Amino acid sequence: MFLRLVADSFGRRPRHKLLTGAALALGMGVATAALSVALDVGDRLAKEFRSLGANLVITPKADSLPLEIGGVDYRPVNVGAYLPEADLPKLKTIFWHNNIMGFAPIVEVRGEALPRVLNDGGARPGNWIADVPIIGTWADHAVPLPEGGEFRTGVAKTNPWWRIDGRWFSEGAKECVVGVAFAKRNHIHIADSVSLAIGDLTVIPAPLTVTGILTSGGPEDASIVVPLSYAQSLARKPGEYRKLYVSALTKPEDAFARKDAKTMTPAEFDRWYCTPYISSIALQIQEELPGTDVRVIRRVAEGEGQILTHVEMLLWLVTLAAMLAAALAVGASSAASVMERQAEIGLMKALGAGSGTVGLLLAAEQLLLAFVGGGIGYALGIILARLLGERIFGAAPEPTLLVFLVVIGLAAVVTLLGSAIPLRRASRIEPAPILRGE
């Protein structure tokens, strides 16, 4: 009988139920879309912030003090310590190896350059240019992974603001990329070539073909960028590097992350170690690469953390506001649908139904509506969130069970609360005047 009454109520007033259901579905759609985007936005923006480049820099622990002015190290090549290149694949074995988005080892030397500019078809050798900064690094290097497969990385990942006109050099080939200021001053264009040497200038080494012009906006604009192996042979440091830039996907640091790792309890330490904070990733790299000094590039990491925290908070507030508005509108809608049924309630009570039974019946109706409306709203919201995610970040947020549960729960609570107040008033009604139509 109970179920029949519920079914009957839906059959008898389809338009009413449809409208209340629609309000529910729309409200819950807003809640779902906002919630999905807010849950997802941290990860997406963290990826976006990687366009700022590396946030960790690794140098030898035993290194002498770099004499760096305007981004150029004035130390001679044989001063200071180097690190073995062979250890680099270990970076992809740390606990958060999936968060290592890219890394690039650097060898900087200062040497002499002899440009050979193509002129009217013939190559015209110029003069030796002294004291040219030469940067050896990876452009697009395949790092073999210990568990098989390979990881492609290089300076294009760690310094994504570097713009190349032409193309990067290929590893192994006798090619190089020339900074825009250097190229302009010496009238070098793509397809010209440059010979590089350190010290001994009596034998002109085989020239490197210029494949691209680099614009970085920094000191690199005045330098020549060559494959790492070539810079190593120039510096006579085969298989070694001096500086390593790492770009890692991190979680913004909170108060917990700033605690000193040494004073943590073992449980706290585990939690800290297993959270991708920049400081815990730095520690894990240090464990894998002995003899290194891993430092956080604070300017990048902290600026990113601060902005990310604020934007996430802002989005949560928007989400909260959206859910609040949806809840109020849905509550109002269900309140209205109960309020209109005083006559029906009067009749039921006249026929001997207690207030409890009437309440139960109406609650069952509202809940049924909440589940159906909430379900439709969830589907609607997921579609919206996908559209939003794809438009803005080029990737849709994954639908999660959590959002579904929250939305259905919210729908149930809101409809019940919305109907509770008119229901209480209705339960106080005397059936007789209602039935008389007063």
Added chain:
Amino acid sequence: MSELRNTNRVMFWRILRRLLAANRGRLFVMLLALGAGAAVTAALLNLQIDAKRRLTTEFRAFGPNVVVVPKGSLSSSSETLPQSIIDSVPANVPSGRVTALSALYLVASVSVPPSGKPGSAVVAGINPLFFATAYPAAHPNRSVTPSGNACVAGVRFAKQLGVRPDGELVVATGDRRESCRVASFLETGGSEDNRLEIDLRAAQRLADLPDRISMIELTVPGTPGEIQNYIVDLQLRIPDAEVRPVRQFTEGEAKVYKRISGLLTATVGIVLLLTALCVMTAMSNVAIERKMDVGLMKAIGGATRRVVRLFLAEAALLGLAGGVVGAALGILLSIGLGEAVFGVAARPRLIVYPVAVGLTVLVAILSAFPLRRLASIRPASVFRGEA
């Protein structure tokens, strides 16, 4: 004739009053739905305008984004600029104030007295020029700047030379010597870690370059477009120097700004649209209950047009009331929210208020739309209880 019209008008308002007062519960529900919609609309609009502006000041966290260097000197540090060039740097931009820091770099031999062995290191003479008052630090992580006798040591520099906090340092080039006291340590992960920062005047004496500087670092707040304009403008003012954006940050900021403002606009837009739809359905639900009223009015001779006008007036009145109260609440809400997110209360925008109220009235009138169908009601069937 005019008297008749007058009576009509009086009657119109009287019916309206009765319609509103007839069912207090219904009135409350409608006002609640409309008010909630108006509050969210006003809060989101206000927050959105404010957040975009605030975001650009947030980018200060990245530190300097524009540098001024001697023309054509990308790598060689020997060239310098006259210190007076800083007077040509405009201090105000639409989004706030520019902070600047001028520096002179030199390589000097540094020793820790009395016994310390001298080692060569980069010494930077720093002179921060605080145009801004709201943000006391030109750099992130920089709480102390060198001045007078106090200097700031980079962490790696300090480790190499065994510098202790508050210890004495002697900096020398040739036969020129300066001494200073280490006031604090600096860790940035950048080249600042490897150097010693001293007062600009001391560095100028050491390098024997009075009133010269190597570069100026500027932190310019604003949208990517505003920063670009600032660079172009500054380059025109100081043709003898080169003004360059720090592309790592200007480009990163531009990308992130685009994403975040797109996200905000889209989210706010969708939330507003769905909130409007939601309020509309809730209102329509109430509206179709009005069959009896319409039936009665038509039965006693109300023209369809007048009946519809009556209900539309009711909806508009409700929208106005809900909007006026709700939008005010929403603006108050957004002030609080702005404070929670950015630490600074959002400035209320007056334009938001009329827009939110107007939107609410519009939604209320639109949601009375199903009433048009009531025009086709046949009074007799209503009274027979058929419909």
